[in-house]
Amino acid sequence: MTTTDDDRRPKYQRIADSLREAIQSGEYGPGDRLPGENELMAAHGVARMTARQALGVLKDEGLAEARKGAGVFVRSFRPLRRRGIQRLAQEQWGSGRSIWSADIENRTLVVDQVAVSEEAAPDQIEQVLGLGDEDTVCVRRRRFVLDGKPVLLATSYLPTSVVAGSAITQEDTGPGGTYARLAELGYKPVHFREEIRSRMPTKAEADQLSISAGTPVILICRTAFADEGRPVEINEMTLDAASYVLEYDFDA
Amino acid sequence: MTTTDDDRRPKYQRIADSLREAIQSGEYGPGDRLPGENELMAAHGVARMTARQALGVLKDEGLAEARKGAGVFVRSFRPLRRRGIQRLAQEQWGSGRSIWSADIENRTLVVDQVAVSEEAAPDQIEQVLGLGDEDTVCVRRRRFVLDGKPVLLATSYLPTSVVAGSAITQEDTGPGGTYARLAELGYKPVHFREEIRSRMPTKAEADQLSISAGTPVILICRTAFADEGRPVEINEMTLDAASYVLEYDFDA
Numbered sequence: 001m002t003t004t005d006d007d008r009r010p011k012y013q014r015i016a017d018s019l020r021e022a023i024q025s026g027e028y029g030p031g032d033r034l035p036g037e038n039e040l041m042a043a044h045g046v047a048r049m050t051a052r053q054a055l056g057v058l059k060d061e062g063l064a065e066a067r068k069g070a071g072v073f074v075r076s077f078r079p080l081r082r083r084g085i086q087r088l089a090q091e092q093w094g095s096g097r098s099i100w101s102a103d104i105e106n107r108t109l110v111v112d113q114v115a116v117s118e119e120a121a122p123d124q125i126e127q128v129l130g131l132g133d134e135d136t137v138c139v140r141r142r143r144f145v146l147d148g149k150p151v152l153l154a155t156s157y158l159p160t161s162v163v164a165g166s167a168i169t170q171e172d173t174g175p176g177g178t179y180a181r182l183a184e185l186g187y188k189p190v191h192f193r194e195e196i197r198s199r200m201p202t203k204a205e206a207d208q209l210s211i212s213a214g215t216p217v218i219l220i221c222r223t224a225f226a227d228e229g230r231p232v233e234i235n236e237m238t239l240d241a242a243s244y245v246l247e248y249d250f251d252a
Numbered sequence: 253m254t255t256t257d258d259d260r261r262p263k264y265q266r267i268a269d270s271l272r273e274a275i276q277s278g279e280y281g282p283g284d285r286l287p288g289e290n291e292l293m294a295a296h297g298v299a300r301m302t303a304r305q306a307l308g309v310l311k312d313e314g315l316a317e318a319r320k321g322a323g324v325f326v327r328s329f330r331p332l333r334r335r336g337i338q339r340l341a342q343e344q345w346g347s348g349r350s351i352w353s354a355d356i357e358n359r360t361l362v363v364d365q366v367a368v369s370e371e372a373a374p375d376q377i378e379q380v381l382g383l384g385d386e387d388t389v390c391v392r393r394r395r396f397v398l399d400g401k402p403v404l405l406a407t408s409y410l411p412t413s414v415v416a417g418s419a420i421t422q423e424d425t426g427p428g429g430t431y432a433r434l435a436e437l438g439y440k441p442v443h444f445r446e447e448i449r450s451r452m453p454t455k456a457e458a459d460q461l462s463i464s465a466g467t468p469v470i471l472i473c474r475t476a477f478a479d480e481g482r483p484v485e486i487n488e489m490t491l492d493a494a495s496y497v498l499e500y501d502f503d504a
Contacts, residue, residue, distance in 0.1 A: 008305070009458070010262050017455045053260070057452070085502050194500045198450035198468050198493040200309070203269045206261070216450050216468035216493070241450040241468070248446045248500050250337050 012053035015044055016214060019054065023063055023074055034064055034072045057214030060242045080109070080146065082239075084248045088192050112150070113143040114171050118160055125157045128223060129231050136160045138169050140178070143208065150209045151243040156235045162187055178233065179224070187232045189224040196220050198241060209240045216241045264305035267296055268466060271306065275315055275326055286316055286324045309466035312494045332361070332398065334491075336500045340444050361403070365395040366423050370412055377409045380475060381483050388412045390421050392430070395460065402461045403495040408487045414439055430485065431476070439484045441476040448472050450493060461492045468493045 019035070022028050035043065040051035055072050058064035065075045121129065121137045129137070137157045144152040156178065158168060167174045168181045179189050197219045201211050211217070218241050224233040271287070274280050287295065292303035307324050310316035317327045373381065373389045381389070389409045396404040408430065410420060419426045420433050431441050449471045453463050463469070470493050476485040 008301075013452065014455065016452075020454060049260075084500055088502075088504055090504050188504075190504050192502055192504065196448065196470075196498040196500075197496070198470050200265065200268075200466055200468065202272060203266065214452055216452065218448075218450050244449070246448040248336055248448075248502075250340075250444055250500075250502065252340055252342050252440075252442050252444065 010053075011044070011046055012050045012057065013214060015040060015046070015051070015054035016057035019058055020063060023058075028074045030074050032074045033070075034058070034074060036071050053214070060211065060215035080151065080244050082244055082246050084194055084246055085250060088189075109144050109146050109151070111142050112145045113141075115141045116169060116171055118169075121157065125234055128234055129157065129159055131159060138163045140168075146243065149240075149243070151240045153205070153208055153238040154235055155237075156233055158182075158233050162232060182224075182226070182232055187226040187230070189232065190227060191225040191229070193223045193225070194220055195222075196246065201238075205238055209238070211240055211242075218244060218246070220246075262305075263296070263298055264302045264309065265466060267292060267298070267303070267306035268309035271310055272315060275310075280326050282326050284326045285322075286310070286326060288323050305466070312463065312467035332403065332496050334496055334498050336446055336498055337502060340441075361396050361398050363394050364397045364402070365393070367393045368421060368423055370421075373409065377486055380486055381409065381411055383411060390415045392420075398495065401492075401495070403492045405457070405460055405490040406487055407489075408485055410434075410485050414484060434476075434478070434484055439478040439482070441484065442479060443477040443481070445475045445477070446472055447474075448498065453490075457490055461490070463492055463494075470496060470498070472498075 019028075028034060034055070037048055037051040037055065040046065040054060041048060044051070055064065055066075059066065059072070063074065064072050066072050117139050118136050119139050121131050121135065125131075125137060126133075126135070131137070138160055140154075140156040140158075142154045142156075143150055144154065158178070162182070162185060163169055166181050166185060168178050173181055182189060198216050199219070201209065201215075201217045205211070205217055209217070218239040220235075220237040220239065222233075222235045222237070223231050224235070226232045271280075280286060286307070289300055289303040289307070292298065292306060293300060296303070307316065307318075311318065311324070315326065316324050318324050369391050370388050371391050373383050373387065377383075377389060378385075378387070383389070390412055392406075392408040392410075394406045394408075395402055396406065410430070414434070414437060415421055418433050418437055420430050425433055434441060450468050451471070453461065453467075453469045457463070457469055461469070470491040472487075472489040472491065474485075474487045474489070475483050476487070478484045
C-alpha cells in the first residue's frame with residue numbers, strides 16, 4: 001500500500017493502483033471489505049475527496065461496489081460481453097432479432113434516448129461513404145442503458161439517398177432493425193469492419209455515460225458494407241470501458 | 253476554453269478536455285501551435301505542473317506533439333493499426349513470417365525485452381488451458397518498442413507438456429514464431445478468441461510502457477485453439493492505448 005514520490009500521476013490514482021494490486025494479488029478477495037475513506041485518509045495522509053476518488057476508480061472499473069452503510073466491497077467483474085462477429089451474423093438480424101440482444105444474456109439493455117435527423121455529412125463520414133458535397137446523411141443517435149446505468153452511446157450515419165422514406169428514418173426501425181431494413185432496400189450488409197480505440201472521456205461523454213474519474217471509454221467505429229464493397233452505414237460507438245468486454249472469435 | 257465547477261475530475265483533465273474539444277471542432281487544425289504552459293497557467297489560473305500535465309494528456313493521446321523550443325502542436329493521429337483477424341491468418345505464420353510484422357506497415361516494431369521461464373500456472377490460466385494442479389506452463393514475457401517508445405507488453409502461457417524441448421522454450425522461437433512451432437508439434441492453431449478491455453494502467457504498467465497521466469491501456473487476452481477446440485496458448489497483452497487502433501474485418 002506504499003506509493004512512490006516520483007510518480008507524477010494524481011494521488012487518488014496511486015491509491016487506487018495500490019488497492020487494485022491488493023485485489024489482484026488476492027490480499028482482498030471477492031466480497032471482502034476494502035479500507036474505507038477514513039482508513040485511506042489516515043494511511044495515505046490525504047483529504048476525504050482524494051480517498052473517495054480512489055474508491056471511485058475501483059467502482060468505475062467494476063472491481064468494487066458500495067453497499068449502503070456498510071462500506072466498499074470487492075466484487076467479481078461481470079461486464080457486458082459484446083461478441084463482435086457472432087452478433088452481426090445474418091441469423092441474428094435476418095430473423096427479425098435486434099443485433100443488440102446478443103450482448104446482454106439475461107440482462108436488459110434498453111435505448112433510453114433516440115434522435116433521428118437529416119444532416120450534412122461530417123467530412124470524414126462523407127469520405128468513407130463516398131458522398132458528394134451536396135449529399136446528406138440520416139443520423140441516428142441513441143443511448144443504451146443497462147440496469148439504469150448508461151453504458152453506450154451510438155451514432156449511425158447512413159446516406160439519405162439509400163434510406164429516404166424507409167423506417168430507418170423513424171425512431172423505431174421495426175423488427176431486425178436498421179440492417180433488416182437495409183436488406184429490404186437492396187443494400188444487405190455482407191461485410192463489417194470494426195476499428196477500436198480507447199482514451200479518456202471528454203466532459204460531455206463522461207456526463208452522458210455517468211462516468212466518474214479514472215475510467216476510460218472504448219471507441220468502436222463500425223462500417224457496414226453491402227455487395228461490391230459499398231459502404232452503407234458508419235456507426236460510431238462510445239462505450240463505458242468499465243461495463244464492457246469485447247470478444248472476437250475467428251478461425252485461422 | 254471554460255470549465256465547470258461541478259466537474260470533480262482533476263483540473264489538468266478538464267483543461268485537456270477543452271483543448272481536445274477545440275482540436276476536434278477544428279479551432280486548432282493539424283500543425284497549429286497550441287497554447288503553451290505559460291498561456292494555460294494564465295488562462296486557467298493553474299500551476300505549471302498542471303498546465304504541463306494537460307498538454308501531456310494530449311501528447312499521450314497522440315493528438316499533440318512537442319517540437320523542441322517551439323511549443324506543442326496539433327498532429328494527425330497516426331497510431332499502429334493492428335489487424336486482429338488478417339494478422340492471424342495462416343498465410344502469415346504458415347510461410348515463416350512473424351505474426352507481428354503485419355502490424356507495423358513501414359515502421360519497425362522490435363522486441364527489446366524477452367524472458368522465458370517454466371512456472372506454476374496462475375489459477376485462471378490453469379482453468380482455461382485445462383491443466384492439472386501439478387502441470388507447469390512455459391511463460392514468455394516480451395516488451396515491444398516502436399521508434400524507441402514501448403507500446404506493448406505480451407505474456408504468453410503454453411502447457412509445458414506441449415512445448416517442452418521445442419524452440420518455444422528459447423528466447424528466439426525461429427521463423428514463423430510460436431505458432432509455426434506449435435504446428436510442427438501437431439498443435440496447429442486453427443481458431444482464436446480475442447477478448448478486449450480497457451482501464452487505466454497500474455503503476456508498473458505505466459512505468460514499463462512509459463505512459464504518463466491520462467492515458468489508458470487496452471488489454472487483449474487471446475486464446476489460441478488447436479483441433480477439437482484444444483486451447484494451446486493464452487497471450488495476455490497490454491497496449492498503450494495512445495499507440496494503437498485495433499481492426500477486425502469480417503463477413504456477415
